[in-house]
Amino acid sequence: SAVISQKPSRDICQRGTSLTIQCQVDSQVTMMFWYRQQPGQSLTLIATANQGSEATYESGFVIDKFPISRPNLTFSTLTVSNMSPEDSSIYLCSVDSGAANTGELFFGEGSRLTVL
Amino acid sequence: GDSVTQMEGPVTLSEEAFLTINCTYTATGYPSLFWYVQYPGEGLQLLLKATKADDKGSNKGFEATYRKETTSFHLEKGSVQVSDSAVYFCALRGGGKLIFGQGTELSVKP
Numbered sequence: 001s002a003v004i005s006q007k008p009s010r011d012i013c014q015r016g017t018s019l020t021i022q023c024q025v026d027s028q029v030t031m032m033f034w035y036r037q038q039p040g041q042s043l044t045l046i047a048t049a050n051q052g053s054e055a056t057y058e059s060g061f062v063i064d065k066f067p068i069s070r071p072n073l074t075f076s077t078l079t080v081s082n083m084s085p086e087d088s089s090i091y092l093c094s095v096d097s098g099a100a101n102t103g104e105l106f107f108g109e110g111s112r113l114t115v116l
Numbered sequence: 117g118d119s120v121t122q123m124e125g126p127v128t129l130s131e132e133a134f135l136t137i138n139c140t141y142t143a144t145g146y147p148s149l150f151w152y153v154q155y156p157g158e159g160l161q162l163l164l165k166a167t168k169a170d171d172k173g174s175n176k177g178f179e180a181t182y183r184k185e186t187t188s189f190h191l192e193k194g195s196v197q198v199s200d201s202a203v204y205f206c207a208l209r210g211g212g213k214l215i216f217g218q219g220t221e222l223s224v225k226p
Binding site for chain 1: 148150158159160161162165167205209212213214215216217218219
């Protein structure tokens with residue numbers, strides 16, 4: 001299984017600011033996924049990030065609000081831009097187990113953001 | 117599109133009680149099915165999985181069987197412990213994406 005490290009683990013942010021979350025994996029992976037878990041809710045996929053190409057965003061999420069970088073096969077960042085209290089969530093990075101798009105995903109511990 | 121529907125919580129049980137958490141899915145094709153668990157203050161962990169019809173996934177006393185005819189993947193445990201208190205998520209993977217149900221909070225009392 002992959003070991004995934006996320007930074008920061010938690011932060012308190014002011015409305016209107018932006019924050020970048022980093023995700024580091026201990027092995028090379030093709031696909032990385034960013035999820036959001038709003039308080040008391042399930043996990044919703046924000047986007048899929050492949051190295052060397054633009055991220056693919058799910059319905060309801062846009063690049064201007066959640067820009068993603070994927071500079072290499074072990075690292076990705078998600079920025080939450082122009083934050084509002086509605087962006088208070090846990091943001092999770094995940095990677096494929098490698099089983100041809102049918103296997104499980106491994107998850108980082110998440111980054112808990114509180115927007116005031 | 118693909119979706120997962122879980123039994124609503126919270127579910128409160130006494131220790132050693134039998135647990136069932138219902139999960140049904142809608143998908144095109146033949147997705148893989150998963151149960152993930154989120155213990156208080158911890159990250160999301162894979163509990164068990166099944167990749168094709170009639171497969172049974174099992175781990176830590178929990179079991180779930182992939183039922184294609186009823187499009188279900190119900191989670192069961194014969195005797196729960198206080199340490200099983202957590203939020204349980206049913207999920208499917210189809211088209212490369214992992215899609216989660218809404219989660220079911222389980223609280224086990226001594």
